[in-house]
Amino acid sequence: MLLITCPWCGPRDETEYHYGGQAHLPYPQAPADLDDQRWAEYVFYRDNTKGPFAERWMHSTGCRRWFNVLRDTVTNDVLAVYRLDEPRPELPQAGGNR
Template sequence: MLLITCPWCGPRDETEYHYGGQAHVPYPQNPAELSDAEWAEYVFYRDNPKGPFAERWVHSTGCRRWFNVLRDTATYEVLASYRPDEPRPGGNR
């Protein structure tokens, strides 16, 4: 089990959360102008690094807010959690 710290509620067991995919993926500026291939890339293609990775999580049984978690994908260690309006710790994607 992971212990994830919600920026508003504090540390909670991972069963209180739902995973929301890669963090810091901007919505297309002109979605009506995207081709099918560009939409497919936006919807389906994500980074898959071994090591620190920024993810989105929602505290579904708590405050119901979205936030970001920096987690090591090799060790499952949660390195940091932060609000969506805050930059990723370490300054990387």
């Protein structure tokens, strides 16, 4: 089971949340100008990152607020949780000072 810490409610089991897909995807500036191919790219094409990946989650059975989670897709570890108005946190580089 995945434990996610809501920025407002604290740590809760993953069953209390709703997954919202990849984070930090800007809405098209002129959506009426997009052809079908570009709409498909915006709606369906997402990164498939191995390692740290920024995702949107909503605390559906709690405060019902959206926030971002930086999760390692290999280990399933939650590396950081941050509100939508906060920047993505920088992670320490692997193989740093020992």
